[in-house]
Amino acid sequence: xxxxxxxxxxxxxGLTLYVxxxxxxxxxxxxxxxxxxxxxxIGIVRGIATLxxxxxxxIPPITWLFLIYFGLPxxxxxxxxxxxxxxxxxxxxxxxxxxxxxxxxxxxPEGQREAAHALxxxxxxxxxxxxxxxxxxxALPAIATxxxxxxxxxxxxxxxxxxxxxxxxxxxxxQTHEGxxxxxxxxxxxxxxxxxxxxxxxxxxxxxxxxxxxx
Amino acid sequence: MxxxxxxxxxxxxxxxxxxxxxxGKSYGTSRVLSDVDLVMNEGEVVSVIGPSGAGKSxxxxxLNYLETPTExxxxxxxxxxxxxxxxxxxxxxxxxxxxxxxxxxxxxLFPHLTVMENITLPQRNVLGASKExxxxxxxxxxxxxGLPDKAKAYPARLSGGxxxxxxxxxxxxLSPKVMLFDxxxxxxxxxxxxxxxxxxxxxxxxxxxxxxxxxxxxxxRDVSDRIMVMGNGGVLEIGPSQQVMSEPQNERTRQxxxxxxxx
Numbered sequence: 001x002x003x004x005x006x007x008x009x010x011x012x013x014g015l016t017l018y019v020x021x022x023x024x025x026x027x028x029x030x031x032x033x034x035x036x037x038x039x040x041x042i043g044i045v046r047g048i049a050t051l052x053x054x055x056x057x058x059i060p061p062i063t064w065l066f067l068i069y070f071g072l073p074x075x076x077x078x079x080x081x082x083x084x085x086x087x088x089x090x091x092x093x094x095x096x097x098x099x100x101x102x103x104x105x106x107x108x109p110e111g112q113r114e115a116a117h118a119l120x121x122x123x124x125x126x127x128x129x130x131x132x133x134x135x136x137x138x139a140l141p142a143i144a145t146x147x148x149x150x151x152x153x154x155x156x157x158x159x160x161x162x163x164x165x166x167x168x169x170x171x172x173x174x175q176t177h178e179g180x181x182x183x184x185x186x187x188x189x190x191x192x193x194x195x196x197x198x199x200x201x202x203x204x205x206x207x208x209x210x211x212x213x214x215x
Numbered sequence: 216m217x218x219x220x221x222x223x224x225x226x227x228x229x230x231x232x233x234x235x236x237x238x239g240k241s242y243g244t245s246r247v248l249s250d251v252d253l254v255m256n257e258g259e260v261v262s263v264i265g266p267s268g269a270g271k272s273x274x275x276x277x278l279n280y281l282e283t284p285t286e287x288x289x290x291x292x293x294x295x296x297x298x299x300x301x302x303x304x305x306x307x308x309x310x311x312x313x314x315x316x317x318x319x320x321x322x323x324l325f326p327h328l329t330v331m332e333n334i335t336l337p338q339r340n341v342l343g344a345s346k347e348x349x350x351x352x353x354x355x356x357x358x359x360x361g362l363p364d365k366a367k368a369y370p371a372r373l374s375g376g377x378x379x380x381x382x383x384x385x386x387x388x389l390s391p392k393v394m395l396f397d398x399x400x401x402x403x404x405x406x407x408x409x410x411x412x413x414x415x416x417x418x419x420x421x422x423x424x425x426x427x428x429x430x431x432x433x434x435x436r437d438v439s440d441r442i443m444v445m446g447n448g449g450v451l452e453i454g455p456s457q458q459v460m461s462e463p464q465n466e467r468t469r470q471x472x473x474x475x476x477x478x
Contacts (some may be wrong), residue, residue, distance in 0.1 A: 117281060133327045134326070208327075
């Protein structure tokens with residue numbers, strides 16, 4: 001039985017990874033902009049960014065997905081299920097990633113910025129070569145943890161019809177009446193993917209830690 | 216109405232590698248630095264001593280605008296900034312930072328970059344040096360601070376004294392006209408501090424203009440040409456090193472020196 005279920009459900013791995021990866025990528029980039037905005041000298045920019053980060057995080061992911069997929073067509077914005085899922089999760093990820101970056105930035109000692117200033121480094125060079133690499137190192141474990149969280153949340157995309165792991169598990173369960181086994185297989189697939197993410201990030205973290213020591 | 220010639224020459228009339236006049240800084244109503252004047256000639260070494268809270272570090276950090284002074288003027292090696300009022304334009308501050316090199320108490324090397332990268336990155340960004348040029352300068356300076364074999368090491372692998380010597384090399388790589396040292400040995404074991412002091416001594420002998428905030432009284436007396444004693448945000452006295460150490464004029468200076476030297 002499992003030899004039939006596994007390949008059937010594993011068809012969803014691709015879209016699970018696609019939705020999770022794309023959302024983490026877009027969310028990561030938008031999060032950078034957001035964290036920049038929260039440090040803007042302009043009050044209104046700071047205010048909007050802070051509001052966005054806080055509002056986005058308290059709305060449940062499934063509400064976001066329904067809002068985008070079922071709500072927006074009312075204003076003639078009809079998206080594919082995959083587009084809707086990626087947009088929804090990107091919005092959510094951007095707010096969380098901004099918070100993760102913020103904690104990374106806070107961990108950098110003031111002396112690093114002072115040294116950069118005293119040397120006369122340009123702002124761009126300071127951000128790109130001094131601040132970001134160090135903040136990234138500190139933020140990496142939190143980013144990996146969030147990535148695993150997002151992977152699990154991506155199962156919600158099945159509710160709007162994205163053919164990812166949970167979608168196929170549900171389909172298999174209905175067709176074969178092997179509900180328990182179907183969802184165990186789905187769970188096992190999530191475990192395997194999570195483990196890969198965890199192991200890779202731990203490896204990278206240890207390598208960086210060994211190289212530059214604990215900041 | 217007769218013309219009265221001022222008793223005090225205007226700051227612009229003074230010449231020197233460093234001309235600081237009337238420098239002050241207040242946060243709201245509290246004054247942390249007031250009316251500090253200092254003129255240094257090229258190649259001169261001045262040590263700044265005094266009790267903690269005297270404003271020594273604040274003074275030093277105002278000189279490259281890590282702290283923003285609220286009054287006075289700073290002229291160093293061709294760069295000139297007038298404090299107070301509107302924030303001075305970024306280009307004069309950049310100029311000020313360009314002609315000064317700073318060494319911090321906590322080294323502040325970039326931990327994610329190798330020693331070589333720590334020294335080459337600023338040269339490439341600030342001076343527009345090529346990779347080869349920058350590496351050549353770095354290798355020469357690493358030799359000069361006695362660490363030619365550490366180019367590939369990361370700062371975490373080095374002792375505090377080694378890190379501080381690298382920090383000195385990093386600052387020197389930009390060919391500053393004046394080096395500012397902010398308690399460069401305070402975070403180090405007394406023994407390790409000696410290797411840093413030795414590098415600074417060489418630098419002084421080679422004619423670098425240096426302003427050194429320090430608690431190292433031997434260094435202040437033996438290496439610097441003059442000692443400036445600060446207390447309570449102002450200058451208590453300034454004079455030739457031997458003289459300040461042996462015959463301090465100010466009562467507060469006497470107290471401070473007694474406390475430091477008797478321990």
